[in-house]
Amino acid sequence: MSTLTGTRATLRLALRRNWLFWALWILGLASLMPLTSTQYETIIPPGTDPRATLEPLRTNPSMLALLGPAFDIYTKGGFVFWRVGGFASMFAGMMGGFGIIRATRAEEEEGRLELLRSGAIGRHAPLAGALLLCTLGCLLLAVVTAAWAVAAGLPLAGSVAAGAAIAVEGLVFVGIGAVCAQVFENSRSARAWTLGLFWGGMFLLRMVVDGAGPDASYATLRWAIPLEWGMLVRPFSDERWWVLLLPLTLSVLLVALAFRLESARDHLAGLRQSAPGRAEAPGWMNGAWGLAWRLQRGALLGWLVGVVVCSAGIGSIMSQMDKSLTANPQLGEMLQKMGGSANLQLSFYVAMIAIMGTVVAIMAASLLARLRTEETRGHAEQLLATATSRWSLALSHLVLALVGSCVAFLAVGASMPLAQAQHQGEWSLVGQYLRTSAGLLPGLVLVIGIAMLLIGWLPRLGSLVWLVLGWTMFCTWFAVLFDLPDWLVRLQPWGHLAHLPRDPMDWTAFAVESALAVVLLLLGLVGYRRRGIPA
Structure with a gap:
C-alpha cells in the first residue's frame, strides 16, 4: 500500500x-x-x-x-x-x-x-x-x-x-x-x-x-x-x-x-518530546490551581514577552512621528480624512494600543480555551473524579486568563511610549498611555466573559468568540475607510469606552461594560457547574 x-x-x-x-x-x-x-x-x-x-x-x-x-x-x-x-x-x-x-x-x-x-x-x-x-x-x-x-x-x-x-x-x-x-x-x-x-x-x-x-x-x-x-x-x-x-x-x-x-x-x-516532570511536586502545585499554572505558564509567559516586545518595537518607530509631522504638515490632514486625529502621535498611540488590545484578547481567549481542551481530552473528567470541584477547575483557568491578560494589556500601555519618553524626556507619557490601557480593560474582560459564557452553556459554539475578535480588529483598523454607521462600528468590546487621552473619561460606559462582563463571567461559571462533562 x-x-x-x-x-x-x-x-x-x-x-x-x-x-x-x-x-x-x-x-x-x-x-x-x-x-x-x-x-x-x-x-x-x-x-x-x-x-x-x-x-x-x-x-x-x-x-x-x-x-x-x-x-x-x-x-x-x-x-x-x-x-x-x-x-x-x-x-x-x-x-x-x-x-x-x-x-x-x-x-x-x-x-x-x-x-x-x-x-x-x-x-x-x-x-x-x-x-x-x-x-x-x-x-x-x-x-x-x-x-x-x-x-x-x-x-x-x-x-x-x-x-x-x-x-x-x-x-x-x-x-x-x-x-x-x-x-x-x-x-x-x-x-x-x-x-x-x-x-x-x-x-x-x-x-x-x-x-x-x-x-x-x-x-x-x-x-x-x-x-x-x-x-x-x-x-x-x-x-x-x-x-x-x-x-x-x-x-x-x-x-x-x-x-x-x-x-x-x-x-x-x-x-x-516534553521534558519529564519532577518526581514530587511542591505543595503549592497541588490541586486544580497548581495544575492550571503548570499547564499554562509557558503560554502565558510567552504571550507576555511577545506583546511587550512588540509594543516597545512599535513605540520605537512612533518616536519619529514628531519629526515627520514637522516636515510634512499635510500628514495630519490625511489622517483626519482616514478617521484619525491631527495630533499624529496621539492618534497613532491610541490606535495601536486598541489594536494590541485585540491581540491581548486573543491571548485571553486562547488561555481560557484550555479549559475546554482539557474537557475534550478527558482530563477534566478524571480530575473531577477526585475531590476537585467544578468551581475550582473553572476558576483556575478563568482567573489565570483574566489576571494574565489584564497585566499584559497594562504592560502594552506602559511599554509602547518608552522610546518616545526617553527621546523627549517626558516620562509622564508612560503613565498617560498606561491609563489608556486601564480605561479599555472592561472591553478585554467582556471578551473573556463571552468566551466563558460559551464554554459554560454552548461549548460546541465556543469558536464564536473568534468572530467577535475578528469584527473588533476590522472596526479598529479598517472600518475608518468605509462609511459604516457609527453605531455599527461601536458594536464591539471597545466601541463605547473612552480612548484616553483622546476622549474624555466616560465612567458610565466603564461601569456598565464592567458590570456586563462580570455578569457574563458568572453566568458562564453557573453553566459550567450545571452542564454535563464532557458536553
Whole structure:
C-alpha cells in the first residue's frame, strides 16, 4: 500500500470539517481590497493631485513600518494594495498556519486520525489531504481577491498579482505550520511557534526594516523576510512576477521537510518530546490551581514577552512621528480624512494600543480555551473524579486568563511610549498611555466573559468568540475607510469606552461594560457547574 493511499478520502473529510473556517477567512480577506477601493475618491477627490496628499505618507517611517514599503501609491491600485495588501498578506499567513495545524496536529490530538489510520490509509495520507485542502484554500483566496478587485475597477494585471501575493504568504505559513505540527506533540505548542515566533517575529522584523526607509543600510534585509515577499511583488507598480517564486519555493521545501519529519516520529508524538516532570511536586502545585499554572505558564509567559516586545518595537518607530509631522504638515490632514486625529502621535498611540488590545484578547481567549481542551481530552473528567470541584477547575483557568491578560494589556500601555519618553524626556507619557490601557480593560474582560459564557452553556459554539475578535480588529483598523454607521462600528468590546487621552473619561460606559462582563463571567461559571462533562 502506498503511503499516500486514501488521500482523496482524507481531503474530503478535512473539507467537510473545515469548510466554514476557510470560507470565513477567504471572504473576509478577499473583501478588503474592493471595499478600500470604493473609498479612494473620498481620500483623493477627483481632479486633485494625489502626490500632494500621499507624498508625506510615502516617506513617513511610521506608516512604512505599519503598512510596508510604498511603491507607486499615486495610483488607485497602488494605494489600495499599500493600505490593506500588507495586512491581508499577514492574515493570510495566520489563516494558513491555523488551517494546517487545525487539520493535522489538532485532529491527531483528538483521536480522529487514529481512527482513520485503522483503515486502508497510507502513512502520509492525512498530512497530504490537509496540505491539499490548505493549498486549494490559498488558491481560492487568490482567485476571489483578484476577481473582486477587477470588479471594483482595478487593473487586471495588478489585481492578479495582488491576489497571488496575498495567497503565497498563506502557502508559506502552511509549510511552517506543517513542520511545527511534526515537531511538537500538541497543537497549542505548534500554534505558538508558528504564529508567535515565526509570524510575530517576522512582523516585528519587517516593521523595523521598513520603518528605516528604503535608503537605510540594512534595507536589503527585507529580502530575507518571507512575510514581506508578497509586498515585494509590487502589484499595480510594474509587477515583479519572479518574486512569487521565492515563497513558492520555500513552501515546497517546507512541505517536503514536513513529510520527512512525519516519517521520523510516532503517532501522537512529536520530534520534540516534553521534558519529564519532577518526581514530587511542591505543595503549592497541588490541586486544580497548581495544575492550571503548570499547564499554562509557558503560554502565558510567552504571550507576555511577545506583546511587550512588540509594543516597545512599535513605540520605537512612533518616536519619529514628531519629526515627520514637522516636515510634512499635510500628514495630519490625511489622517483626519482616514478617521484619525491631527495630533499624529496621539492618534497613532491610541490606535495601536486598541489594536494590541485585540491581540491581548486573543491571548485571553486562547488561555481560557484550555479549559475546554482539557474537557475534550478527558482530563477534566478524571480530575473531577477526585475531590476537585467544578468551581475550582473553572476558576483556575478563568482567573489565570483574566489576571494574565489584564497585566499584559497594562504592560502594552506602559511599554509602547518608552522610546518616545526617553527621546523627549517626558516620562509622564508612560503613565498617560498606561491609563489608556486601564480605561479599555472592561472591553478585554467582556471578551473573556463571552468566551466563558460559551464554554459554560454552548461549548460546541465556543469558536464564536473568534468572530467577535475578528469584527473588533476590522472596526479598529479598517472600518475608518468605509462609511459604516457609527453605531455599527461601536458594536464591539471597545466601541463605547473612552480612548484616553483622546476622549474624555466616560465612567458610565466603564461601569456598565464592567458590570456586563462580570455578569457574563458568572453566568458562564453557573453553566459550567450545571452542564454535563464532557458536553
